[in-house]
Amino acid sequence: MSNQQLALQIDKPGDIPVVGPREIPNVPAGEVLIKILATALNPADWKIQDMGFLSVFPAIPGTDLAGEVETVGAGVTKFKKGDRVMTQGFFDVPDRASFQQYTLMKENFVAKIPASLSYEEAATIPMCFVTAAVGLFAPSAANLNPGVEWLGHKQTGQTILIIGGSTSVGQYVVQLAKFIGFTNIIVYASKKHHTYLTGLGATQCIDRSAVSLDALADAIPGEVDLVYDAVMFPEAQDAATNIVRVGGKVATVSNGADMRSEAVKEASKDKHFYMVAGGAQWPGQEEFCAALWERAERFLIEGIVKPNRHELLPGGLRAIVPGLERLKKDEVSGVKLVVRPHDTEI
Template sequence: MSQTALIYPSNTAPFEIGTRPIPSPEDDQLLVKVMSAALNPCDSLAQQGLIPFLKVFPAVLGIDVAGIVEKTGSKVSGFSAGDKVFFQGYMFDSNQTGYQQYTVVPSDIVSHIPSNLSFDQAASVPLAFVTAFVGLFHSTGMRIAPPFSGPTVTAEDSTILIIGGSSVVGFFAIQLARMAGFKRILTTVAPKHNDTVKVVGATHVFDRAAADLEDQIGAVTGGDLVYVYDAISSQDTQNLGWRLLSDTKPGILAVVHDAAQTEASPKKPQESKWLYIYGSGHWYRDLSIPAWKAIGKWLEEGVLVPPKTTVIGGLAAVPEGIQRLKEGKISGEKLIVHPWE
């Protein structure tokens, strides 16, 4: 049987609406009818040919997915046909992506959608949540103990800077830092987003365009900052984060795009790290499996909240939406498409 999908025919080629076979779930997978899929900047990078690992074409993109379980593999437990679920797709296997009507997902990295969330809200969560979670808690990131049983950061002067708190990754990083127990959560945003980031846990909010931004942040941290999560990761923001790290204590700058460190970057203590974070629940299952077991409860209880969403149409709306992301016209929200429209 075939389904409608948004096909990416070859590297840098325009998207096309087409058909492809409906995948069959393996023993440990779910077959899911995709009700909502969210757009991400990585879709734009892929379409520009800037994701070197994407080599199998024609491909289907879309890695934020919510839908209804259609069928379960023979070894799956805990899920049944009809369940509402959400999960992170896998860009390197077109049977596991969201810009199509049906997809498959390993059953250990998927969660039931809590009753207080819509499909659209659930689809806004996976990639940004996982990227924030990996950056803060995984061994490839800041190595903070994850808050599965409550706060793990106990120091009264614990401080973290999240650059770009109104981005969806930054939005989740603020919430997870609060859950982990950070007492001071600093963030940079456009002033229109001040209230949004304060509600979810930011304690100090700075205008990202302020001429004296570095001085303002330095006045709060006193030069002792050891944790910076850069959810924007332009060359300018990465360099800002690195400069703001302590000159005397080992610190960590986590970035979500290729690291921009150069020989001209200021010297920091030898143990300081400038780390590129790859937010894949498929790659880092040691952390993502327990995270997917916990996230449904966190969302249901309101400990974690999803970002604003805007539905832009069906699969045919994806290219225009990706262009808006590429041009920096989307801030503080997730664009959603419905593959059945």
């Protein structure tokens, strides 16, 4: 195997990413080198560039990936060459990014994918599945299943509201809320996604173009025990906090930014508010994420978690910049954009 690959690289802050050659890294002990056969695009991929979060240049963006184990490092026991796997890459760590043809990952954060799933389907899972699971299960957030166990219907009688039910994160929250037995799973999403979300486990769908966030509380019968904000707007965080019952929990996909108004914060001191750090690379998430990755294949085999619907973009890595533009303009709804890095022409 040549030691060169193609990667989508940002040479310095503010540059447009371009496809170019990059060395394939050597595999450290405890890690696997994965040949990336599909990678998915996320709004987070353009946000981290635009918000100046990249600090290691040339930078390689991208985190969602599925592929084949190419080489295993010393001491790796869970995987062998040729295994079909998926993982969540790390932001701002070029050797662990996904918008390239090969990447490295610690074996503890990698899962096998069942034969029933294509690489394209599997690539839609990692980041948003992890973000959903951290928000609902992890000790750093709602803490409903810190050991990622098969607990039965633990949340029977409880109600969860998901603002942004049709986002990729929202779709995984619906499925995991069903897994831990919420009786009422209410989603706030465009009407065109309601049938699909009901199929995933939603028990009530509220059309976001017919009901404003301000009026959302009136459309919900009874108390809400947990609200998951899967959209990250100040208005969504305010609405989530207002709607949840006293003593209830709000989890937001806003990683590190409490965007709520001072008035809402002041009036909600008796409600819990958690910002979700959706990935193993964030401080304090390693142990939980390792437990989650250990069980990820079982979630897929048992059909508890299904991948997002996806649209495959032709052109390999060169399709990523136009694809991220579509995400930025809010032109993508209810599907994940996916590319195959090895389709890239030189």
